[in-house]
Amino acid sequence: MSRRASRPAKRADPEPIRATSMWRVDQVFLARSGMRTEVISSLVNDHGGLRNLSVVAPTEDPREAVRHAARFVAGKGNVSSARNARVRWAREQAATEQDNLVRDLALEDEFLDAFEETLQEIRDRMR
Known part of the structure; x- marks a missing residue:
């Protein structure tokens, strides 16, 4: 008597990034x-949805990694x-529990700058 391996239940795919919902x-x-450096961007939408986008930047430099990720996320659309x-x-990656709470303001500025630059490039191409 052969026993079939039980299959895990199918998980629903995450909500796609599409025109019906704006994400931030x-x-x-x-x-x-x-x-x-792996960069995981957590996105939320107008309807309270949550989605994570992950990209591995081909660098150890955190500044270049967040710029790489910002371009990737901005290029996704919506x-x-x-x-x-x-x-x-x-x-x-944190050395102490206090490190978990520390935000990197310089990297936040780098991410926002690269994100905005990419969005502007996309808008310019669409004109």
């Missing part, structure tokens, strides 16, 4: 991954704003 970047988390987005290191 709420938080950005950085984590070192060898010679690269992400209208990154104003007030908080940038933090992921919990496992």
Whole structure:
């Protein structure tokens, strides 16, 4: 008598980024991954939806990593704003519990600048 392996229940795909909903970047988390930096951008929409976009930047430099991620997120479409987005290191990267609470204001500025520059480039191409 053979026994079939039980299959895990299918998970619903996250809500796509589409024209019916505008998204904004709420938080950005950085984590070192060898010679690269993983950047996870947490997005929220007008209807209270939440979505995470992850990208691995081909650099160890946090400044370049957040700029890379900002260009990636802005290029997705229907992400209208990154104003007030908080940038933090992921919990496992923090040296102390206090580090979990510390925002990196310089990296927040870098992320917002790159995000706005990319949105402007996209708007210019659409004209």
